Each structure stands twice: as structure tokens, then as C-alpha cells.
Amino acid sequence: MAVVSVLVGWLTPVFYFLLLLLFTAFLGCCAYMKYVHMKYDHIPGPPRDSFVFGHFSTFMKLARDDNKLIHDKCIEWSEKYGPVYKLNFIHTVVIGVTCPHATKEILMSPKYTKDKNFHKSIFNLFGERFLGNGLVTVIDHDLWYKQRRIMDPAFSSLYLRGLMGTFNERAEKLMDKLSEEADNQTEVSMLKLVNCVTMDIIGKVAFGVELDLLNKSSPFPRAIEAVLLGLIKHARNLFFEYNPKNRAFIKEVREACRLLRTTGAQWINERKKAIENGENVPKDILTQIIKSAGQEESMTKEDEEVMIDNFVTFFIAGQETTANQLSFCIMELGRHPDVLEKLRQEIDEVLGMKKDVNYNDLGNLTYLSQVLKETLRLYATAPATTRDIPEDIMIDGIHIPGGVTAIVANSYVSSRMEKFFKDPLKFDPERFHPDAPKPYYCYYPFSLGPRSCLGLNFAQMEAKVVMAKLIQRFDFTLVPGQSFDIVDTFTLRPKSGVLCTIKHRHSD
Numbered sequence: 001m002a003v004v005s006v007l008v009g010w011l012t013p014v015f016y017f018l019l020l021l022l023f024t025a026f027l028g029c030c031a032y033m034k035y036v037h038m039k040y041d042h043i044p045g046p047p048r049d050s051f052v053f054g055h056f057s058t059f060m061k062l063a064r065d066d067n068k069l070i071h072d073k074c075i076e077w078s079e080k081y082g083p084v085y086k087l088n089f090i091h092t093v094v095i096g097v098t099c100p101h102a103t104k105e106i107l108m109s110p111k112y113t114k115d116k117n118f119h120k121s122i123f124n125l126f127g128e129r130f131l132g133n134g135l136v137t138v139i140d141h142d143l144w145y146k147q148r149r150i151m152d153p154a155f156s157s158l159y160l161r162g163l164m165g166t167f168n169e170r171a172e173k174l175m176d177k178l179s180e181e182a183d184n185q186t187e188v189s190m191l192k193l194v195n196c197v198t199m200d201i202i203g204k205v206a207f208g209v210e211l212d213l214l215n216k217s218s219p220f221p222r223a224i225e226a227v228l229l230g231l232i233k234h235a236r237n238l239f240f241e242y243n244p245k246n247r248a249f250i251k252e253v254r255e256a257c258r259l260l261r262t263t264g265a266q267w268i269n270e271r272k273k274a275i276e277n278g279e280n281v282p283k284d285i286l287t288q289i290i291k292s293a294g295q296e297e298s299m300t301k302e303d304e305e306v307m308i309d310n311f312v313t314f315f316i317a318g319q320e321t322t323a324n325q326l327s328f329c330i331m332e333l334g335r336h337p338d339v340l341e342k343l344r345q346e347i348d349e350v351l352g353m354k355k356d357v358n359y360n361d362l363g364n365l366t367y368l369s370q371v372l373k374e375t376l377r378l379y380a381t382a383p384a385t386t387r388d389i390p391e392d393i394m395i396d397g398i399h400i401p402g403g404v405t406a407i408v409a410n411s412y413v414s415s416r417m418e419k420f421f422k423d424p425l426k427f428d429p430e431r432f433h434p435d436a437p438k439p440y441y442c443y444y445p446f447s448l449g450p451r452s453c454l455g456l457n458f459a460q461m462e463a464k465v466v467m468a469k470l471i472q473r474f475d476f477t478l479v480p481g482q483s484f485d486i487v488d489t490f491t492l493r494p495k496s497g498v499l500c501t502i503k504h505r506h507s508d
């Protein structure tokens, strides 16, 4: 008894001391948050949900609601609060920007690096290394520049011309599949089918691997879907990982990460062996990834991990966004018979009945370019990018103190604002007529400046070949009653999967 009372005598002041420490720390945090609020509160923005958590609860509600897009909320805020608005997340501040001059300044200058907080948060996914220091996510300028320079030859126009054969051949497999579906009069998900084609193409041209996903089952499409969904849950909901209800999904995401990375390691090793054996290997993305890691003798464990980071980066970035663009495009053509008819006329004129689309044909398919651009205006499949702001700047007359956690430029948001595009929700490819005025820093679906998409030309050549063949050969009708909503799985994709019935255009 005596021991207990001695212990209590000792512990009580310790307990009160700890409580005091905790309370002081809490007051310190609140004082810091007040300081942050005062520093940035002159910037307009929606009222905070709470002093401590800022706008978290609004974001969490939107993240949980499958029928709402955070990007649509951002349009609302941009329209209400102007070209620059502020959001708080505990002690961090995020600035949304639609001012074209600021967008130009921030995206075009290497001074504004990709934002550290967000990119650190997707380096790993639920404890598994995911995109790491790959080309899309790497922040360090020198490391990025070295990788990008080495990767450039695999995206040169000469090299891309040489890929026309593969684009045609893989798109032809889709035509065979559609032909079967037309004969059987079955409903098809165009998203699923074009996803198989873009994955087949990246497998072949980037890594020299035959996937043939239209005819063979594979764990990759589901793995990519899982990691992207995991990415958005992880990035938008602080507590997602700790909710026991999400355990099964998190396990699936971790397994998907491991599958992608072990596949990468295996394909890289096979290619390295082929190089060592003096085999004639293609100068494709895989070869460039291996080159970017440097000499074998001096290669560190981290260099090896970066090679795998880049494998995962290209496997995902190299197909997902294009598949989504193609399916949104098919969806809008299904909803706009007049646009489809005009496109059909152009394709018939340029291609006639010939089977293969050649490089010169691509340049002549100008209306198809307009249709694809307009698709990315309404559906920027990779909508936003974030930057750090190292020093104070002025945006539209508003002083933005440096050190702000992230500044967000979002092509989906500005492309859907009346201020920049008249009647913005109307699908109208004439906006991109060669004689129409060019949008000024309010349309950038491939981002802009040094960190813009390396695969822009690759993606648009591939998309043109697939669309031209599809429209040349088939009539498609959207299955009635399906949703035209967008689902946010980090990239944007059509919720319904774009269900269609297919008919042959020509009987032979």
C-alpha cells in the first residue's frame, strides 16, 4: 500500500507536467496556425470548416462521394473567389490558380519545382515504394534533367515515326475484336477495349513485350486500376489507411504495387542480360531507362530502384491517360452525330478504304486533331499539377507570400470556365479550328514548360491511329441509360465505361 502511495505521489506531478507540456504544445500549434492564417488570409477563398483542420472536412466529404468531383468544386471556387483562391489544411496552405499569366509564369519556369509534400506522399503507397523518383514524380531538378535528357531520344519525331507500324498493328487487333462484337451484336465497354490496346502498345513499344490483352487475360489492367484508386484515397484522405474497413483494399493495392515492381525488375534484368550478351536490342524506353541508371559497376541500390520507378511510371503514364481520352472521345462522338458525321467524311477522304494509317495521313486528319483536343478540354484526363512557391509573388494584384505549400494549376478547371471558353460544357471541336484564336494559358492538358508531358506526340499519334481506324470501319451507338459522369481515379475516366453496340460500316 505504502509503495502504491509513494508511486502515486511521484507520478501525479509527472502526469500534471506531461499534461502541461501537451497543453503548451497544443497552444503552440494553435499560435502557429493563427500565424499561417494571418499570413495568407488576405487571399480570397471559401470559409474554413474549422480552425484546426481548415478545409479538410469539405475535401473528405467530396472524396467519399462517388458522384461528385473535387475539380468541379474547384471550378465553383474559382468562379466565386476569382483567379486565385486559398485553402487551408491544418498548417498547410494550397493556392488554386486560374490566372493565365500566373499559370504561364509558374509552369514555364524551372524555378517552381513540383511540390514536395504531395510528391513525398506518393513516393510510397501504403508502405510500398510506388512511383518513387520516376520521371513524373522526381523533384530534384538535376536528377529530373538527367533522366529526361536520356529519355528524349525515345520520343524524337524520327523514333516515333518508326512506331507507326506497331500503332497500326495493335489498333488492327482492336478492329478484329470489334468485328467479332459487331457480328455477335454484343454490348462492349469501349474503355475496357481501348485500355487493352494502349497497354498492348506501351508493352510492345516501351518494353518489347507482347501482352495481347484483347485475347489473353492479365493481372495488369486491374493492378493499375487498384494503384490509381489507392493513390487518390491515400492523397485525399489522411485517415484512409487507419480505417479497418479499408484493409482488404489496401492489401490489394500493396499487392498491385509489388506486382508492377517485380515485373519491372524482371523485364529490366532480361533486357540487361540481352545487352550484356551483345544482342541487338531496340532503342526503346526500357533501354533508355537502363541507360539513365548509369554504369553497372557504379550502380547503387537506389539507382536500381529508380529504374523500377521509371518502369512503373511509363507503364502507367504511357497508357492510362490515352485510353481515357479515347473513351471520352467515343462517348462525345456518340452524343454528337453531327461531329461524328463530319469526322467520318474527313477520314473517308484521307484514308478511303486503305488499311494502314501512315505518318502523312496523321497530318491530314485535322478535324480529328480538333476533336481530340476538344475531348481533352472537357476531360483533361490528368487534370492538375502542383508547384512549390519559393519566393513571394504577385498574382492578379494579390500578394502571395513565398513558402506556400502548393500552388495548383488545373486544366480541367480553367477549360470549363465560361470566362475562357464560351458555353464551356458544349462539345465543340470548332474551338480548335486552325484559324481560331489559341487559348492563352487556360488549356494545358499535357501541362506546360519543362515538366510537361514527354509522351504528348506519342499519345496523340496513337490516339489518331485508333480513332481513324475505328471510324473508318464501324458505326457505334451508346447504350441508352448509361451515365456520362466522370470518375476520379487520380486520372479522370468515364464512369460508365462507355457502353456501345457496334455495327460494320461496310459489309465486306
Ligand code: HEM
Pocket: 135, 136, 137, 148, 314, 317, 318, 319, 321, 322, 325, 376, 380, 381, 382, 383, 384, 385, 386, 444, 445, 446, 447, 450, 451, 452, 453, 454, 455, 456, 458, 459
Ligand atoms: C492523353 C494522353 C496523356 C495526357 C493527357 C498526359 C498528361 C500529362 C500531364 C498533365 C503531365 C504532367 C504531370 C504533372 O505535372 O504532374 C504528364 C507528364 C508526363 N507524361 Fe503524359 N500524358 C499523356 C500520355 C503520355 C504517354 C503516352 C506517355 C509515355 C509514353 C507519357 C509520359 C509522361 C511523362 C514521362 C511525364 C513526366 C514528364 C516530366 O516531368 O519530365 N504521357 N503527362
